[in-house]
Amino acid sequence: MDLSTSTALVTGANRGFGRTLAAELLGRGATVYAGARNPDQVDLPGVKPIALDITDPASVAAAAEVTGDVTVLVNNAGSSTGADLLAADLDDVRLEMDTHYFGTLSVVRSFAPQIAAHGGGTILNVLSGLSWVSFPQLGAYCAAKSAEWSLTNALRQQLAGQGIRVSGLHVGYMDTDMARAVDAAKSDPADIARIAVDGIASGVYEILADDAARQAQAALSGGVSALYPHLP
Template sequence: MRIEGSVALVTGANRGIGLAFAHALLARGATRVYAGVRRPEDFTVPGLEPLRLDVTDHDQVAAAARTASDATIVVNNAGIQAGPGLLEGSLDGARRELEVNYLGTWAVSRAFAPVLAANGGGALVNMLSVASWRSTERFPGYAASKSAQWSLTNAFRVALREQGTLVVGVHVGWVDTDATARVDEPKTDPAEVAEQAMDAIARDESEVLVDDTARRVRAALSGPLDLLYPVP
């Protein structure tokens, strides 16, 4: 679909990948970009229209769908990593991950599906991860929420096909954001994630494998289990 002339909503747009998505949409010619943020009074990025949106608050999700009723592109980027390790720690963080990453994406997608349909189909973009396919003992709750989000993305892809909505899943390894500041691994620039997602929208492609890690893990899904989880 054409990004030029589109109207977009990006959740979790206050920083990191979400802000990169918002900037990329403007650079590609979107006429309006709603920035879904928890505190719009503190958001002053030029060119973006702040919109109060906590994806776990169903009243705010419904209000966002009414305000952004002209949206043709919706980017589900809002996400957190808050859970415990596999063998210790409270499960409250894991529940929060599911609420934001999985159920929040579901709530926003469901609210905006009729909006996209009314505006010609458009595109629904879900920011996923290689954690959708490969878990670790350090972040099991996060990986579970991303796996659920990937399944949800596939369900929406089938459900919204008839109304002409392109559903895009974006997968990547480590990204250089505040959340990964302490991670000593190669990282992708958020702008690169956004640019590849823009290319996919423009080419009507349903899946984006941003980096070598995403491509390698995706390919391993069709092989033996030890490709995903090598034995030391």
Template sequence: MKINDSVALVTGANRGLGRHFAEQLLRRGAKVYATARRPELVDLPGVTVLSLDVTDQDSIAAAAASAPDVNLLVNNAGSNTYQNLVAGDRDRIRLDMDTHYFGTLDVVRAFAPMLATNGGGAILNVLSALTWYAVDGAGSYSAAKSAQWGLTNSVRLELAAQGTAVTGLHLSSTDTDMVAAFDIPKSDPAKIVAIALDGVEAGLHEILADSDTEAVKAALAGDLTALYPRLG
């Protein structure tokens, strides 16, 4: 789809990738609904700010009612509670799953009918290299992203008949608040968002935004010891 003259809604637009998505969509000529659980934190001129908590059904319904002209949905809102699965806090594990899987699903279900009404449009789900790779200390995030990937593949098939394109964006560590405390190489979020929006315009089903993500996906075809040497 063409982003110029589109109407986009971005979840989690108050910071990080979400703010970059809203800013670049504006620059590409879109009308932008910038949503956040705390809308007062959205500080980007030119957007229409809406309250949206993806873990709250009433909040999702209210946002959908306030943005009936949307034809590009960017599911960016995320959480990472940094929990392992066996010994971690179950409620925090559930928060990651509620945010990434059920939150994305509920937002898609709310907006899919209006996407159909508005010509089909497109959905971009922000996934991760950790969709395919588990890290000790972040099992809840990896599991939630894996579930969100499965969701993305399923809704792509389900929404094809109404003309809605569904794209999954996978990326490795990117310089946002979520990984600010980690001294590791990080991608420029502005570049990642530009790659993602170019991919949406090109109609790509899946975008691997950096070389680390490409390497992880390629390794899935081999023995698991390639990804996890300590298992060898």
């Protein structure tokens, strides 16, 4: 895919990994819409800030109406409430699903016709190694990312006939605000953004960006005992 002739929309592009992705796409010559709930917070020169709250259907519809020329959609916007499934407020659990699953789906439903009308393109869903393995202390986030992975698998089949390739980016912890409290190895977001955009350009369906993602995928074939060896 020739990114220099593409128009991309990155959700959650006002900070963190989304901002880094927008910068990488811009550096490859793409025209870039930077979606954010508050577009005034977008401070990346060269992008086109656009108001977009993926949990608000009216906001999503308005963003699709304002653009019209998107051929690359990057579903990056996310939440991380730190909610576990048994003790946390159910509103926090719902927020994770509303953001990662229903929010992502809402954006795809609004922008896929736009992409198809321009001859096709790419949708990249920013997933996680936690799409494949769950930690109790992040149970709500893991469940939402697993649901988004399933959504990705279904949509890539449905949209292929319209010339739209749906890719998933799996990655472990990155050195962003969202993972600030995590005491573990973290990747440089700029490195992951390069890997992700390389994957978009080359048409890869599943982008495994680091060792954490590769190890999580490999453990799937081993079943519960491989994923959760501490269980009795």
